[in-house]
Amino acid sequence: MTKTEELDFGSAHGYGAFDFDYLVQEDRVHRRLYTDPTIFRDEMKSIFGGVWVYLAHESQIPNKDDFVASRLGLRPIIVVRDSGGRIRALYNRCTHRGATVCRETQGSAKGFQCPYHGWNFLNSGKLSGVPWPDGYADDFADSKFNLAQVPRVESYRGFIFGTLNPAAPSLADYLGPATQPIDEWLDRHPGGKVVLCEANRLKYRGNWKLAYDNSADGYHVIFSHRSLLAMENRLAREGEKGMSFYKNKPDEAPMYVRYFGHGHHFKDKRPNLEARPGALWEIEAAHPGMEHYEGELRRRLGAEADRALDLAASEPVNINVFPNLLILGNHIQVLQPVSVDETNSTWYGTAIVDERNEFDGAADAINALRMRTLEAFPNFGEVDDLMNFEEIQNGLAAEEDEWIYMHRGLGIPGRLKTDNRGVVTGPATDEVFMREYMKEYKRLMQAEPKLVVARHTEG
Amino acid sequence: MNGGPSQSALYIDGHFYRKLLADFADWQSDEREAAGSGLREGCRMLLEKEARLLEQRRYQDWLKLYAQECLYWVPATPESGDPRRQVTIAFDDRRRLEDRVFRLQSDYAWSQRPASRTARLISNVAVFSTAEEGVLMVASTFLTSEFQAGSLRTYAGRYTHRLRRRGDGWEILVKQVSLIDCDQNLRNPSIIL
Numbered sequence: 298m299t300k301t302e303e304l305d306f307g308s309a310h311g312y313g314a315f316d317f318d319y320l321v322q323e324d325r326v327h328r329r330l331y332t333d334p335t336i337f338r339d340e341m342k343s344i345f346g347g348v349w350v351y352l353a354h355e356s357q358i359p360n361k362d363d364f365v366a367s368r369l370g371l372r373p374i375i376v377v378r379d380s381g382g383r384i385r386a387l388y389n390r391c392t393h394r395g396a397t398v399c400r401e402t403q404g405s406a407k408g409f410q411c412p413y414h415g416w417n418f419l420n421s422g423k424l425s426g427v428p429w430p431d432g433y434a435d436d437f438a439d440s441k442f443n444l445a446q447v448p449r450v451e452s453y454r455g456f457i458f459g460t461l462n463p464a465a466p467s468l469a470d471y472l473g474p475a476t477q478p479i480d481e482w483l484d485r486h487p488g489g490k491v492v493l494c495e496a497n498r499l500k501y502r503g504n505w506k507l508a509y510d511n512s513a514d515g516y517h518v519i520f521s522h523r524s525l526l527a528m529e530n531r532l533a534r535e536g537e538k539g540m541s542f543y544k545n546k547p548d549e550a551p552m553y554v555r556y557f558g559h560g561h562h563f564k565d566k567r568p569n570l571e572a573r574p575g576a577l578w579e580i581e582a583a584h585p586g587m588e589h590y591e592g593e594l595r596r597r598l599g600a601e602a603d604r605a606l607d608l609a610a611s612e613p614v615n616i617n618v619f620p621n622l623l624i625l626g627n628h629i630q631v632l633q634p635v636s637v638d639e640t641n642s643t644w645y646g647t648a649i650v651d652e653r654n655e656f657d658g659a660a661d662a663i664n665a666l667r668m669r670t671l672e673a674f675p676n677f678g679e680v681d682d683l684m685n686f687e688e689i690q691n692g693l694a695a696e697e698d699e700w701i702y703m704h705r706g707l708g709i710p711g712r713l714k715t716d717n718r719g720v721v722t723g724p725a726t727d728e729v730f731m732r733e734y735m736k737e738y739k740r741l742m743q744a745e746p747k748l749v750v751a752r753h754t755e756g
Numbered sequence: 757m758n759g760g761p762s763q764s765a766l767y768i769d770g771h772f773y774r775k776l777l778a779d780f781a782d783w784q785s786d787e788r789e790a791a792g793s794g795l796r797e798g799c800r801m802l803l804e805k806e807a808r809l810l811e812q813r814r815y816q817d818w819l820k821l822y823a824q825e826c827l828y829w830v831p832a833t834p835e836s837g838d839p840r841r842q843v844t845i846a847f848d849d850r851r852r853l854e855d856r857v858f859r860l861q862s863d864y865a866w867s868q869r870p871a872s873r874t875a876r877l878i879s880n881v882a883v884f885s886t887a888e889e890g891v892l893m894v895a896s897t898f899l900t901s902e903f904q905a906g907s908l909r910t911y912a913g914r915y916t917h918r919l920r921r922r923g924d925g926w927e928i929l930v931k932q933v934s935l936i937d938c939d940q941n942l943r944n945p946s947i948i949l
Binding site: 402494495496497498499501502521523524525531584589593641642643646648661664665668669672676677680681683684685687 | 763765766768769770772773832833837839840841842843844845846847848849851852855856858859862864865866867869905939940941942943944945946
């Protein structure tokens with residue numbers, strides 16, 4: 298059992314007084330969204346607290362007593378699968394004097410002992426003992442000494458989210474229509490699942506929203522990634538490689554951008570390819586080991602080899618779950634705000650697990666190839682985006698030039714389609730996804746949610 | 757070695773991975789440390805030459821220090837891990853290394869516009885013999901300062917070079933770069949380390 302307690306930030310630490318109707322307009326947003334430390338502080342409550350935030354993947358804590366360090370906004374969190382098998386998100390903060398009780402990034406433990414004064418906590422968050430308790434007049438059975446924890450923690454098919462907002466919808470309702478591409482992304486893998494397999498860890502001197510703005514942006518690709526596209530096509534092998542389909546009139550290509558609601562958006566490049574096994578593998582550029590492993594997979598699997606090779610190829614989608622989970626290619630990218638102008642961007646690789654042996658023992662070969670395709674974009678694509686994010690942050694130092702425009706496509710009749718769920722679809726380079734998520738951002742920043750934490754109680 | 761682009765790179769296979777993991781396990785024993793100062797000096801000169809070519813961004817000359825079937829490997833964990841089932845910061849065969857150089861030499865690699873200036877110190881060089889005739893493992897410690905986009909930052913760690921005798925010198929079979937902060941979030945890791 299847990300019980301919740303309301304957080305009282307006090308007037309000095311409450312929400313700032315900003316006019317978000319002015320800061321977020323139909324066609325543009327104000328530079329202060331990216332530069333103001335007070336807005337950032339409010340985001341850490343209204344968004345990284347007020348909505349469902351991605352915390353960890355279940356494959357990081359497969360067994361009882363496993364834990365992995367995470368953050369909910371700036372709050373240090375330990376995501377545990379406790380001794381009873383329940384997934385919890387504990388505050389990594391001793392209830393005594395505030396020290397973190399866990400200093401490892403990942404591991405297995407039945408409990409956590411604070412290194413400062415030796416207070417002990419079970420991995421349910423319950424205080425299990427303090428040194429020399431007869432020195433206290435208190436009753437340590439009071440739940441206020443148990444570790445704080447995120448009151449609502451839910452998973453969707455392995456993705457663990459948490460929120461401090463009792464008024465938030467269920468996770469399934471929050472994800473809404475975004476579950477469809479998530480399901481499709483997972484279901485192309487054996488058993489409909491993946492496991493994390495280390496990461497390319499990057500950071501940039503810029504606001505976290507610069508990455509979220511970019512994540513369904515089809516307009517930047519041939520410019521920001523010009524060196525990547527040139528590199529991938531330098532050998533003039535058969536056909537055009539990588540994201541070459543952006544080169545000529547991308548708005549007339551079958552790919553599209555989509556807004557799902559709740560801030561989630563989606564870039565679907567799959568319609569550019571023929572719907573047949575092997576079409577994905579054919580546009581892969583050169584990767585270490587590709588000749589050997591393609592040969593091995595074709596020998597071992599025959600007609601099934603194309604499907605196996607497609608699993609080593611990068612899935613051409615960007616599924617962006619507001620505010621911090623970006624599923625793209627074969628990556629699970631996680632945005633972690635550090636300060637108003639510093640963000641960690643961690644690109645977790647994913648591997649296949651073939652428990653039912655659909656690929657006749659070839660899963661290791663598929664993964665050996667998939668690891669190398671995974672490394673290409675963070676090395677040769679993302680670094681250029683990150684530099685452009687940093688240079689946006691530099692440009693935004695110009696105070697008098699106030700506005701950031703995201704009006705591409707706005708006001709052109711017939712360009713967008715809205716279905717009966719309210720899902721909006723537009724051409725690949727349209728900025729509608731930014732405008733729509735910014736409307737949701739405004740609503741969230743104006744909502745000033747009442748946040749709560751929970752603590753373990755008996756019973 | 758024709759210096760042209762490698763259209764194919766056929767040597768990364770199961771055997772390559774297994775041998776790599778074996779070659780990089782338990783090589784650093786006291787019994788295998790090579791004594792001769794002349795040998796150490798020769799290896800040190802190669803490492804310093806490599807650093808100099810990278811400082812000068814003479815990438816084509818730098819590539820010539822490497823064997824045709826080579827590897828540039830930057831693990832993402834302090835334990836190095838198993839690159840067959842974990843992603844790394846870099847795991848470049850000859851062709852991908854040429855890709856990396858091609859990109860850096862294009863005018864459109866925004867992460868390197870303007871290009872980083874680097875100053876590279878290499879020290880604590882130790883040479884170890886291997887079971888293979890004419891093949892050495894060379895351990896060193898490096899400190900690379902990078903000035904880029906208005907800020908000065910540092911990469912620190914250890915190199916392990918696997919060298920093979922080429923003429924009266926050495927060529928690089930494998931360069932492993934073990935950053936001391938390899939499992940942390942790195943800002944613009946776009947230079948060759």
